[in-house]
Amino acid sequence: MRRLSRRAIRSTAFAVALGLAGQTGFAEPRHGIAMYGDPALPPDFVSLPYANPDAPKGGxxxxxEVGSFDSLNPFIRKGSTPWQLRFFLGESFMGRSLDEPFSLYGVLAESVETGPNREWVEFTLRQGAEFSDGSPVTIEDVMWSYETLGTVGHPRYLGFWAKVASMEQTGERSVRFTFTEEDRELALLAGLRPILKKAQWDGVDFAESTTEVVPITSAPYVIADYDPGRFVSLRRNPDYWGADVPFRVGTNNLDEVRLEFFGDETAAFEAFKVGEVNSNREFNVARWESQYNFPAVQDGDVVLSILPHERPSGMTGFVMNTRRDQFADxxxxxxxxxxxxxxxxxxxxxxxAQPRITSYWSNSPLGMSHGPAEGRVAEFLAPFAADLTPDALEGYALPVSDGSERNRAGTAAALAQMEAAGWTVQNGVMANAAGTPFTFEILLPQGSSENQAIIDMYTESLARIGVTPTVAVVDSAQFAERTDAFDFDMTYYRRGxxxxxxxxxxxYYGSEAADTPGGSNLMGVKSPAVDAMIGRLLTSESQDDFVAxxxxxxxxxTAxxxxxxxxxxxxxRLAHAKELRFPEEIPIFGDWPGWQPDVWWYAE
Incomplete structure (x- = not known):
């Protein structure tokens, strides 16, 4: 397997795709669009560079999957839905290449056109685009989908819609979106909204649908069968209209994608070992090194693949809810x-064996430096100096312990900070001046034995400073309901x-989202500096300013x-049946939605 080095990835991703091409927009129809400059692939590209156009179909x-589900509509807030469904069912005007930081190519759209400064974007619907029931995709379906998702859909769609000044049909197969503000990314986001069939939802409350309605879409797969809480079977549509669209050539090769649900990680892993499951993504390096020696691996029936990437680390850990008094300080x-x-x-x-996440964009050229802020970074943050958390400008780094169980230095630092915040240990219990104990609840989703093991060790450490939290383990539906309502003190958190x-x-982090139920700002951050930096990255006209x-x-x-x-x-780390294959060309995003199972195939 050919592996891209970090140096190659970095030069490809940033010197080429992020490098500005000296243009701010274009006023003619194009086959693709990039956040900055031109998309890497030419108008006559045959397939994505990491897809195999000759891949066989079948298998x-x-x-x-650990947990359960009670909805098949991934486009609304209500219910617990298999996370993969919005990628399988959400066919849109354009699709994202995993080999460029942010470039889109036509799927439902045969072309895209923007104003000189991307103040508007126009898409022309591809002739012959169809829903899975054989009916044509129309501009009426498009406009209904955008308005419905933007008003009663999942919160992830609401922010974009709020910045649309107008949506108008400009031709039999074309629609234009005009925006309310300067934001060059809006033209790309407009291309990524799922297009649904309007007629299916006549007389149906879209926002309240659960498993009684299976969404009809124009995507390559359809939900063929399901049993709530047990499995979902997606079948490749043999009459899929877009098989010859370049973005789709060499993708969606498998006849069935099946999601099997289990009560916990142990049951899920055992199912993989005995062949009930044929692909498993492993996040625990200790288990990878010690438990992947079962007979199917030894016999060569299961292949262990280690795949590189240079995506930012994102943030994984345990988030504290600043809406709660305990964590406001x-x-x-x-x-x-x-x-x-x-x-x-x-x-x-x-x-x-695993390095620690040191910031939200660690492991990438966008990650913060750990010393004092300098240059444009310092200039951008200077107006907010009075509001920033200490060390934000001076330089912040996570504490490092000596690795011993007692962690004396960390314990002492924790006690000092609690005292500074008005909490001291009284008769072995951390309490305030009124004698009220400091305690909180840690909310965890059922089935995650790894997180529970981490929290068990953490609660032992907290006991050393007189803090005894409670741990609540709930099923996936309750977990989604409580986190959507921000009804937690501390909980597991993963943000890519x-x-x-x-x-x-x-x-993820905007002040307005902090009070939006169902939103992603779980920590409840309301920071003028955060809002301003998001605004800057959206309006930067140079690569240097964007990175800064x-x-x-x-x-x-982070601070x-x-x-x-x-x-x-x-x-x-992916373990999979030997019959499951993927191309040698690995995109810079690596194993990411859009790669498995999209470009995989099955070969006996």
């Missing part, structure tokens, strides 16, 4: 981070970020001490 992939959050004995936990969980961050950052804005955002969030980071995955 199946079966994955194990940054010094308390800092104490919680000092009490978390990462080096000891990492040794116990991974044999110290990209090489081309954009408007989604407002959803992201670094400044990364610095502000805010909202999340207790754990370890990152700079490679992906």
């Amino acid at each position: 199946q992939i079966v994955t194990a 940054w010094r308390v959050r800092d104490a919680m981070i000092h009490a978390f004995n990462f080096e000891f936990i990492n040794e116990a969980m991974t044999g110290s 970020v990209s090489l081309s961050p954009g408007n989604e950052q407002y959803v 804005a992201v670094k400044a955002l990364d610095r502000t969030l 805010g001490r909202y999340v207790i980071p754990i370890y990152q995955w700079n490679i992906s």
Whole structure:
């Protein structure tokens, strides 16, 4: 397998795709669009560079999912839906290449056109585009989908719609969106909204649908069968209209994608070992090194693949809800981070094989530096100096323990910060001046034995500073309901970020999103500096300013001490049946939605 070096990835991703081509827009129909400059692939490209146009069709992939589901509509807030469905069912005007930071190519759209400054974008619908029931995709369907998703859909769609000044049909197969503000990413986001069949939802409450309605879409797969909480079977549509669209050539090769659901990770792994599941993504390096020697691996029936990438680490760990009194004070959050004995936990969980996440964009050229802010980063943050958490400008880094179980230095630092915030140990219990004990609840989703093991070690460390939290383990539906309502003190948190961050950052960290139920701003951050840095990265006209804005955002969030980071995955570990194959060309995003199962195939 050919592997891209980090140097090659970095030069490809940033010197070419992020490098500005000296243009701000174009006023003629094009086959694709990039955040900056031109997309890498020419108008006559045959297939994506990491797809195999000669891949055979057939076979199946079966994955194990932990938890349950009670909805098949991934486009609304209500219910718990298999996370993969929005990628399988959400056919849109354009599709995203995983080999460029942010470039889109036509799928439902045969062309895209923008104003000189991307103040508007226009898409022309491809002739012959059809829904899975054989009916044509129309501009009426398009406009209904955008308005419905933007008003009663999942919160991820609301922010974009709020910035649309007008939507108008400009031809039999074309529609134009005009925007309310300067934001060059909006033209790309407009191309990524799912297009649904309007007639299916006549007389049906779209926002309240569960498993009684299976969405009809124009995507390559359809939901063929399901049993709530047990499995979902997606079948390749043999009459899929877009098989010859270049973006789709060599993709969607498997006849069936099946999602099997299990109560916990142990049951899911056992199902893989006995062949009920034929592909498994492993996040625990200790388990990868010690438990993947079962007979199917020894016999060669299961292949172990290690795949590189240079995606930012994102943030994985345990988020503190600043809406709660316990975590409103940054010094308390800092104490919680000092009490978390990462080096000891990492040794116990991974044999110290996994590096720690050091910031939201660590492992990438967009990650913050750990010394004092300099240059454009310092200039961008200077107006907000009075509001920034200490060390944001001076330089912040996570504490490092000596690896021993007692973590004396970390414990002492935690006690000092709690005292500074008005909490002291009284008769063995951390309490305030009124004698009220400091305690909180840690909310975890059922089935995650790894997270529960980490939290077990963490609660032992907290006991050393007189803090005894409660741990609540709930099923996936309850977990989604409570996190959507921000009904937690501390909970497991995973937020992926990209090489081309954009408007989604407002959803993740923007002040307005902090009070939007169902939103992604779980920590409840309301920071003028965060809002301003997101605004800057969206309006930057040079690569240098864009990178500086992201670094400044990364610095502000990390120094805010909202999340207790754990370890990152700079490679992906996939175990799969030998019949499941993938191309030698690995995109810069590596194992990411759009790669497995999209470009995989099955060969006896």
